[in-house]
Amino acid sequence: MKEFSVTVLGSSAAVATDDRNLTSHLINHCNSLFLIDCGEGTQFRLRELRVRTNRIKNIFISHLHGDHFFGLIGLLSTMHLMRRTEEIKVYGPPLLEDIIRLQLKASETSLSYSLIFIETQSEGEEVIYDDGRLTVSSIPLKHRIPTTGFIFREKLQPRHINKEAVDRFGVPIIFYSSLTKGMDFIADDGEIIPNGVLTNPPDIPRTYAFISDTVYNEDIVDSIMGCDLLYHESTFSHDLQHAAHDKMHSTNVQAATIAKLAGAKRLMLGHFSARYDDLSAMLSEAKKTFNETIVAEEGVAIYI
Numbered sequence: 001m002k003e004f005s006v007t008v009l010g011s012s013a014a015v016a017t018d019d020r021n022l023t024s025h026l027i028n029h030c031n032s033l034f035l036i037d038c039g040e041g042t043q044f045r046l047r048e049l050r051v052r053t054n055r056i057k058n059i060f061i062s063h064l065h066g067d068h069f070f071g072l073i074g075l076l077s078t079m080h081l082m083r084r085t086e087e088i089k090v091y092g093p094p095l096l097e098d099i100i101r102l103q104l105k106a107s108e109t110s111l112s113y114s115l116i117f118i119e120t121q122s123e124g125e126e127v128i129y130d131d132g133r134l135t136v137s138s139i140p141l142k143h144r145i146p147t148t149g150f151i152f153r154e155k156l157q158p159r160h161i162n163k164e165a166v167d168r169f170g171v172p173i174i175f176y177s178s179l180t181k182g183m184d185f186i187a188d189d190g191e192i193i194p195n196g197v198l199t200n201p202p203d204i205p206r207t208y209a210f211i212s213d214t215v216y217n218e219d220i221v222d223s224i225m226g227c228d229l230l231y232h233e234s235t236f237s238h239d240l241q242h243a244a245h246d247k248m249h250s251t252n253v254q255a256a257t258i259a260k261l262a263g264a265k266r267l268m269l270g271h272f273s274a275r276y277d278d279l280s281a282m283l284s285e286a287k288k289t290f291n292e293t294i295v296a297e298e299g300v301a302i303y304i
């Protein structure tokens with residue numbers, strides 16, 4: 001199966017701690033790299049992990065709280081200083097382009113590459129990226145300012161040729177393309193060889209849902225139904241559910257409840273308040289509601 005992985009670069013809410021950086025996730029899908037959010041320090045985490053930033057072509061920003069995008073201008077500037085020429089697309093809320101362009105203007109920087117902004121909106125789910133193998137949709141979340149989550153969905157791919165079977169039946173290569181689309185093969189003597197004999201089913205498409213800062217909100221459940229890995233913010237443990245509500249954040253148990261309602265296969269908690277040094281209680285409490293839960297561990301790739 002082709003690679004589809006998530007590496008958390010930062011898992012702290014609001015301020016960084018000794019052990020935790022600010023929000024950013026690196027997605028590898030079939031060797032294409034995507035960045036979601038870019039808290040301060042993200043470029044240093046990428047450097048530690050020896051990620052060549054030239055490979056990142058699409059950056060998704062969930063909202064304009066500083067802990068989710070203050071690292072963006074630094075990363076974009078470094079790419080310029082490294083003489084990047086490859087275009088970058090940045091998807092985010094409307095004001096993001098104004099902020100970044102003003103920072104570039106103030107420093108009289110004319111980028112070595114083209115930077116394209118695609119505005120996200122907070123009205124409903126929308127496909128904002130499609131490369132034929134993968135789509136990325138934005139979905140509105142409920143937070144203090146306009147915020148979206150991002151859902152990475154693999155598209156159903158063609159069927160796999162069964163090499164041994166096509167050789168056995170002497171199918172010419174010219175027919176392979178139609179076989180992968182599900183068509184049968186008719187031999188010279190008129191015999192119909194069913195598609196299922198000559199091909200194997202395609203890989204089951206996988207889904208990663210990134211649910212950024214949000215108050216508990218069951219409205220998102222339909223959009224993330226059945227996802228393979230759900231990342232959901234978990235700023236507080238459940239004893240602080242009132243504080244979570246007031247600040248428009250979620251607790252560990254609320255994240256676990258969303259995972260359960262959505263029938264997610266796995267849940268990853270992140271965006272932890274700096275008040276928590278040890279996350280073991282955070283994790284064990286969430287597991288009582290949804291057992292397949294992990295806490296984000298920075299720098300470790302999770303395979304979907």
Ligand SMILES: [Zn+2]
Binds near residue numbers: 065271
């Ligand atoms: Zn945040």
Ligand SMILES: [Zn+2]
Binds near residue numbers: 063065143213
């Ligand atoms: Zn926020």
